[in-house]
Amino acid sequence: MKPKTDVDISLVVPCFNEEATLSLFYRETAGVMNGEKTFTSEFIFVDDGSGDATADVLKELALNNDNVHYIILSRNFGKEAAMLAGLQKAGGRYAVTLDADLQDPPALIPAMLQAVSSGEFDCAGTRRVTRRGEPAIRSFFARCFYRIMAKFTDMEVVDGARDFRLMSRRYLDAVLSLNERNRFSKGIFPWIGFKTKWFEYENIPRAAGETKWSFGKLFIYSLDGIFAFSSRPLAVASVLGVLFFLSSLLFISIIIFRKILLGDPVDGWASTACIILFCSGIQLFTVGVLGQYLAKTYTEVKQRPHYIVKEEK
Numbered sequence: 001m002k003p004k005t006d007v008d009i010s011l012v013v014p015c016f017n018e019e020a021t022l023s024l025f026y027r028e029t030a031g032v033m034n035g036e037k038t039f040t041s042e043f044i045f046v047d048d049g050s051g052d053a054t055a056d057v058l059k060e061l062a063l064n065n066d067n068v069h070y071i072i073l074s075r076n077f078g079k080e081a082a083m084l085a086g087l088q089k090a091g092g093r094y095a096v097t098l099d100a101d102l103q104d105p106p107a108l109i110p111a112m113l114q115a116v117s118s119g120e121f122d123c124a125g126t127r128r129v130t131r132r133g134e135p136a137i138r139s140f141f142a143r144c145f146y147r148i149m150a151k152f153t154d155m156e157v158v159d160g161a162r163d164f165r166l167m168s169r170r171y172l173d174a175v176l177s178l179n180e181r182n183r184f185s186k187g188i189f190p191w192i193g194f195k196t197k198w199f200e201y202e203n204i205p206r207a208a209g210e211t212k213w214s215f216g217k218l219f220i221y222s223l224d225g226i227f228a229f230s231s232r233p234l235a236v237a238s239v240l241g242v243l244f245f246l247s248s249l250l251f252i253s254i255i256i257f258r259k260i261l262l263g264d265p266v267d268g269w270a271s272t273a274c275i276i277l278f279c280s281g282i283q284l285f286t287v288g289v290l291g292q293y294l295a296k297t298y299t300e301v302k303q304r305p306h307y308i309v310k311e312e313k
């Protein structure tokens, strides 16, 4: 597909309650982009239903700078939807997605741009090699997530990969061609393929403000990722069913055997109660897995838009 504008690089920045970081972010990132003499750039900020003055800060920035654009969403739709809104508006030959809190160092952009504009790679991705400054328990669960993801899907979801990426036009068009409602970028990027060059950096604490991700939100997000990219949980549910059926056959034979040979009356209501509880637990679990896919299918079938725009420039 042809670029929609004559800009070289579109920077897409999702913002949710980022009034404290935006000016700093813009100053720093625009500084880096201005250093790129041969490439023109535009900023596309997406206000994801912030409750603070983010929208006002964005309007002010856009008023003073021609290459700043914004999309204000009607409510908080989540980072995935905000990124999608920005990427759909991006007209550049290259697109970059990065966070507004300067945790994604804009100083890496020139090297990323070089890797992709050389034509050898279609995407430059970044990954954090350390998780310094992050609670140990969160790092532990994050590692578990990457391991489960690798087992459950056949894709390689890179440990510590950030959403900070630079993409070629054809890579971006491929990303946009995936129109699913349950968007999970960490899975979409490896799914579409192409060659990605990885850049590594140490974890950088937020410039200001607070993280928007609670532990619970991250947990749900990782489950969404697994359900969106793998049907293996369904296979696990079926295997569990077969295992339980086989073990019940075994137990039935043991009971018959004891009754006939030893004349042992069947006793022990406590163990029976335990078995019933255990089996119904497994049943509820597998029904839950099934329900997850049903719920996902339901949201896909409804074909609602990913986000609603309130205002844009």
Ligand code: UDP
Pocket: 013, 014, 015, 016, 017, 018, 048, 076, 077, 078, 079, 082, 098, 099, 100, 101, 103, 210, 211, 212, 213
């Ligand atoms: N964000 C968003 N919508 C949300 C949550 C976050 O647009 O519902 C944006 C946020 O403003 C930031 C980026 O996504 O630019 C990453 O969020 P955050 O820094 O809170 O996540 P963390 O870096 O802690 O993983």
Ligand code: MG
Pocket: 099, 101, 103, 206, 211
């Ligand atoms: Mg952050």
